[in-house]
Amino acid sequence: MPRRATRSELAAVRRRLVYVLFSGSVLAWLAFVATLTVATLAARSLSGSTMMAGIPLAAGALGQALGTNVFGRLSTRYGRRFIMVTGPPVSACGAAVELLGVTAGRYWLLVGGAILMGGGVGAIHLARYAAAELAEESERGKAMGVVVWSATIGSVVGANLVDWVGRLTEERLGTPYGGAFLLATVAFVLAWMVFWVGLRPDPSRVAVTSGVRPEQSGTVGAALRLPAVQISVLALLSAQGAMVLVMTATPLRVEDGGYGLDAVGMVLSVHAVGMFAFAPLVGKLADRLGRLPLLGMGMSLTVVSLLLSGTAPSDGLFALATGLFVLGLGWSCSFIAASSMLFASAPPDVRQVVEGWADSAVWTMVMVGSVGSGVLMGAVGFGWLSLVAALPMLLILVLALAVPRLRTALTT
Numbered sequence: 001m002p003r004r005a006t007r008s009e010l011a012a013v014r015r016r017l018v019y020v021l022f023s024g025s026v027l028a029w030l031a032f033v034a035t036l037t038v039a040t041l042a043a044r045s046l047s048g049s050t051m052m053a054g055i056p057l058a059a060g061a062l063g064q065a066l067g068t069n070v071f072g073r074l075s076t077r078y079g080r081r082f083i084m085v086t087g088p089p090v091s092a093c094g095a096a097v098e099l100l101g102v103t104a105g106r107y108w109l110l111v112g113g114a115i116l117m118g119g120g121v122g123a124i125h126l127a128r129y130a131a132a133e134l135a136e137e138s139e140r141g142k143a144m145g146v147v148v149w150s151a152t153i154g155s156v157v158g159a160n161l162v163d164w165v166g167r168l169t170e171e172r173l174g175t176p177y178g179g180a181f182l183l184a185t186v187a188f189v190l191a192w193m194v195f196w197v198g199l200r201p202d203p204s205r206v207a208v209t210s211g212v213r214p215e216q217s218g219t220v221g222a223a224l225r226l227p228a229v230q231i232s233v234l235a236l237l238s239a240q241g242a243m244v245l246v247m248t249a250t251p252l253r254v255e256d257g258g259y260g261l262d263a264v265g266m267v268l269s270v271h272a273v274g275m276f277a278f279a280p281l282v283g284k285l286a287d288r289l290g291r292l293p294l295l296g297m298g299m300s301l302t303v304v305s306l307l308l309s310g311t312a313p314s315d316g317l318f319a320l321a322t323g324l325f326v327l328g329l330g331w332s333c334s335f336i337a338a339s340s341m342l343f344a345s346a347p348p349d350v351r352q353v354v355e356g357w358a359d360s361a362v363w364t365m366v367m368v369g370s371v372g373s374g375v376l377m378g379a380v381g382f383g384w385l386s387l388v389a390a391l392p393m394l395l396i397l398v399l400a401l402a403v404p405r406l407r408t409a410l411t412t
Helices: 007-049 055-077 078-104 107-125 126-131 137-173 176-196 221-222 225-255 261-277 279-288 291-312 317-345 348-379 382-402 403-409
Strands: none
Touching: 007 055, 007 078, 007 107, 007 126, 007 176, 007 225, 007 261, 055 107, 055 221, 055 225, 055 317, 055 348, 078 107, 078 126, 078 137, 078 176, 078 291, 107 126, 107 176, 107 348, 126 137, 126 176, 126 348, 137 176, 137 261, 137 279, 137 317, 176 261, 221 225, 221 348, 225 261, 225 291, 225 317, 225 348, 225 382, 261 279, 279 291, 291 382, 291 403, 317 348, 348 382
């Protein structure tokens, strides 16, 4: 009989698996953000309409909503490794279809490819929960933060490679936007290779089980009725909704100010730094200060950011970039706090399904926000769009100050 691994050996395996999740996620985020940087611009170019510019992002969000739900259920049945090696190839196929769409001038191929790519990306979003499963209870926020942090490198590199790759391939592909989708296709394939080779054994097989109480069991429906789960999901929805409304419209705002793709990449890179660069620190704060206080901090930062970006002039690139950085930081605090809260509050036997359902709801919100962003940008402009994005956060903060129980929860 093979001997059982020692505690230190298991800890080493878990650390290695978190590193693999981090490495593969870097490549996946590079691919995803590269397409995100040019999607609205390519859509407006192909459709001739600003109001249609957000449709591919909405289609991608639809794919992610479906993908996270499906992959959450598959993860329960087949394990975390299965979904991590299945998602990237699906996304690579989607990015290839988008490439065909922009080179052939077919708007509907751009939209269809976005749905397929988003479906595969749904698996990547669940990587943070796999990392939490590999950590001790007192360090789960930190583990989530490390995987979320992977997006810093991927996002910054992806956004800043877009202009260079676009110019390099424009003559051959016939469009400045094709390079981003070619880059994404290659990066998703590389992410698949990292997960296929390195994610052994399955994280679910060596997960930390300490701190799990026997009474934490039940159905998915019962889990979704738990107040802590509901709060977690609402927090995820509000944070993602505010962020996507503004971020989707930002490339249009930058281009309308007379700037090019290099400026779009710079602003989105600064935003990505705010979202992801401080994620390990934010994760530690979730473990040490508590999840609810961190959530309150994130909502406050988000409101401030929307005031900054919404009042910036169209040619005020520095003010816009500053607002987008603070928006990213507010999102990071809210998203990690809510994700950690969801992992801790969901019953273990249905946790992966609940995680998939929650992320599915989040990406449904992204789909609505992506469409709404283009419509609002075309109808009322960037300033009013930012105000609309701030309203849910303002409402939550007012309730937190007005209702003693909520005020106590957010400050203890």
